[in-house]
Amino acid sequence: MSEGKTGLQLRSLIRKTGELEISLVTMQTPEPAPDEVVVRVEASPINPSDLGLLLGAADMATAKASGTKESPIITAHVPEAGLKAMAGRLDESMAVGNEGAGVVIKTGASDAAKALMDKTVAMIGGAMYTQYRCLKANECLPLPAGTTPAEGASCFVNPLTALGMTETMRREGHKALVHTAAASNLGQMLNKICLKDGIPLVNIVRSKEQADILHKIGAKHVVDSTAPSFLDDLTHLLVQTGATLAFDAIGGGKLAGQILTCMETAANKTAKVYSRYGSNVHKQVYIYGGLDPRPLELNRTFGMAWGVGGWLLFPFLMKLGPVEGRLLRERVIDELRTTFASHYTKVVSLQEALDPANIALYAKRATGEKFLINPHKGR
Numbered sequence: 484m485s486e487g488k489t490g491l492q493l494r495s496l497i498r499k500t501g502e503l504e505i506s507l508v509t510m511q512t513p514e515p516a517p518d519e520v521v522v523r524v525e526a527s528p529i530n531p532s533d534l535g536l537l538l539g540a541a542d543m544a545t546a547k548a549s550g551t552k553e554s555p556i557i558t559a560h561v562p563e564a565g566l567k568a569m570a571g572r573l574d575e576s577m578a579v580g581n582e583g584a585g586v587v588i589k590t591g592a593s594d595a596a597k598a599l600m601d602k603t604v605a606m607i608g609g610a611m612y613t614q615y616r617c618l619k620a621n622e623c624l625p626l627p628a629g630t631t632p633a634e635g636a637s638c639f640v641n642p643l644t645a646l647g648m649t650e651t652m653r654r655e656g657h658k659a660l661v662h663t664a665a666a667s668n669l670g671q672m673l674n675k676i677c678l679k680d681g682i683p684l685v686n687i688v689r690s691k692e693q694a695d696i697l698h699k700i701g702a703k704h705v706v707d708s709t710a711p712s713f714l715d716d717l718t719h720l721l722v723q724t725g726a727t728l729a730f731d732a733i734g735g736g737k738l739a740g741q742i743l744t745c746m747e748t749a750a751n752k753t754a755k756v757y758s759r760y761g762s763n764v765h766k767q768v769y770i771y772g773g774l775d776p777r778p779l780e781l782n783r784t785f786g787m788a789w790g791v792g793g794w795l796l797f798p799f800l801m802k803l804g805p806v807e808g809r810l811l812r813e814r815v816i817d818e819l820r821t822t823f824a825s826h827y828t829k830v831v832s833l834q835e836a837l838d839p840a841n842i843a844l845y846a847k848r849a850t851g852e853k854f855l856i857n858p859h860k861g862r
Contacts, residue, residue, distance in 0.1 A: 487512050487521050487588050490614030491833055491858065495537050496576045497561055497569050503541035505557040506550070507833055508576075512615045515591040520599050520620050526636035527583030527611040528825065529836070529845050529854040531732075531772060537579045539572070540565025543846050548839050555837040580611030580856070582639045584632035587623070588615075596620040603630060605638035612833065614858040624812060630819065636855060637668070637825040640796065642815040644771070645673040647799045648730050649682055650811070655767065659683035661721070661729035661742055664774060665705070666693035666850045668825055669732075674702045675822040683724035687717070687738070693850055708738065714745055721749035727764060730794065732772030739768045739791060740781040747785035761786015769794035774848060828852050832860035 492510045497503050515521050529537075541559040550556035561569065584605045590596040604623040610616060626635040652660055662673055665686035677684040678701055686705045688694050694705045704724060706716045720726075727750075729742045743766050750762035766789045770779070781791065800808050815823050828851065831841055836856050845854045 487523065487615045492610065492614070493537075493579055493612035493833055493836065493856075494576045495539065495579050497539050497541070497566075497573055499566075499573045501561045501563070501566050503539055503557075503559045503561055505537065505837055507554055507837070510613065510615075513617045515589055515596065515617055517591040517593045518596055518619055518621070519591045519617055520587045520596050520604075520623060521589040522585040522604060522606060522616045522618070522623070523588050524583050524585040524606075524611060524613055524616050524858050525632035526585065527580045527856045527858070528637045528640075528827070529856065530581060530637075530640050531774075531848050532640060533579060533581055534846060534848065535773075536577060538842075538846060539569050543842060546839055546842065548837075553834065555834055557837050557839065557842065578610035578613065580613070581609060582607050582637065583611035583616070584626065584635040584638070585616070586632070591620075593620065599623060599625065602626075603632060603635065605635040607639040612836070612856055612858065614833075624816065627816065627819070633827070633830070633855060633857075634819060634824070638812075638815055638819070638823070641669040641672055641825065642823040643800065643811055644796045645669055645676055646811045646814065647794075647796055647803075648673060649676055649680065650803070650807075651769070651794070651799065652682070652728050655728065657726070657728035657767070659685070659724040659726035659728075661685040661687065661726045662732075663687045663708075663729070663738060663742075664689075664732035664772070664850070665702075666696045667732070668853055671697070671700055672823055674700055678702075679822065683726060685717070685720045685724055685726050687742075696851065714741060717742070718745040718748045718752075721745055722752055725749075727766050729768045731768055731770045733775045734770050734773040735775035735777035735779055737780045737782070738775075739770065739779060740785075742768055743785040743789050743791075744782065747789075761788065763788050765789065767792075771795065826853065827855040830855045830857050830860065832856070833858050835860070 491507045541561045545560040587599045590600050603626045608618045608622045697705050704720045746766040750764040768791045771794045
């Protein structure tokens with residue numbers, strides 16, 4: 484059978500009975516339509532946004548392995564509360580993986596598709612934890628000659644999210660940013676963008692080790708949320724930078740409210756007139772992640788000019804439109820090995836991605852521990 488006719492694909496299923504099952508299945512690769520191509524997937528990152536679909540609300544402390552070395556199966560219990568949150572996907576086997584990169588091995592008849600034959604491309608469109616992916620030619624981004632799939636695998640989610648943050652800042656009239664969980668791969672990219680573009684950026688981290696990571700790449704404003712002086716330190720940097728917009732990857736707990744409170748204190752330090760309703764400077768926190776699943780706590784100590792909302796990349800790109808979206812993608816390609824370089828601590832096969840020891844590592848979403856799946860590793 485010729486290459487690409489069938490291939491393994493990683494699937495995630497949550498049953499109504501309260502059980503997560505992750506497995507590998509053999510899938511038939513569709514014949515490409517005129518505007519489609521078939522890509523041999525060679526690299527796909529495990530992003531936090533992928534873990535939500537891969538693991539759902541399962542308690543991975545209950546995970547059990549079965550099956551064979553070639554076809555492993557992982558099962559885990561999904562608590563009742565989590566099952567309710569997963570209602571929309573129950574008993575539906577789902578493909579996983581937002582983005583990836585590989586080599587085009589077959590194309591449809593259109594000129595746009597045929598132009599990609601044998602090219603190394605980055606892809607967006609889901610179902611990337613698979614050996615062969617059929618998708619539209621316009622969902623592929625040709626990579627510069629000499630670029631490896633591993634270098635291009637993270638072209639979309641983190642780079643465009645970081646650029647989306649600075650673009651949102653400009654569009655909403657802010658002049659500086661705050662970012663939490665700031666030593667992540669995405670956070671490091673955001674620092675490089677802000678340093679290059681002259682945007683003041685306040686980085687909130689949770690340890691000295693994370694602060695050191697950012698200082699090494701030139702970050703100017705870093706504050707540790709575990710320090711006793713955190714609120715004073717943050718307020719000082721907000722006065723210094725004038726930041727009134729924050730992107731929060733944590734999601735739950737007190738941090739978003741603390742940021743708003745410190746922004747209000749910073750605004751009042753430079754206010755010329757007292758108002759009992761607080762400053763008239765609008766302060767905004769966008770939550771774009773959920774590292775802390777607890778409820779969001781807001782202690783109303785920041786006046787009346789404020790907002791807390793959700794922010795997601797794909798709705799933002801739709802709002803941005805195709806022309807400006809293309810400009811952002813072109814910048815990513817131009818700076819792929821500098822600003823937007825991603826670093827991985829481990830490259831795993833599809834089977835190794837289902838190894839309980841590896842799941843325990845990447846499910847932690849720990850800073851500096853990013854996994855890359857190579858569906859053809861060892862083949």
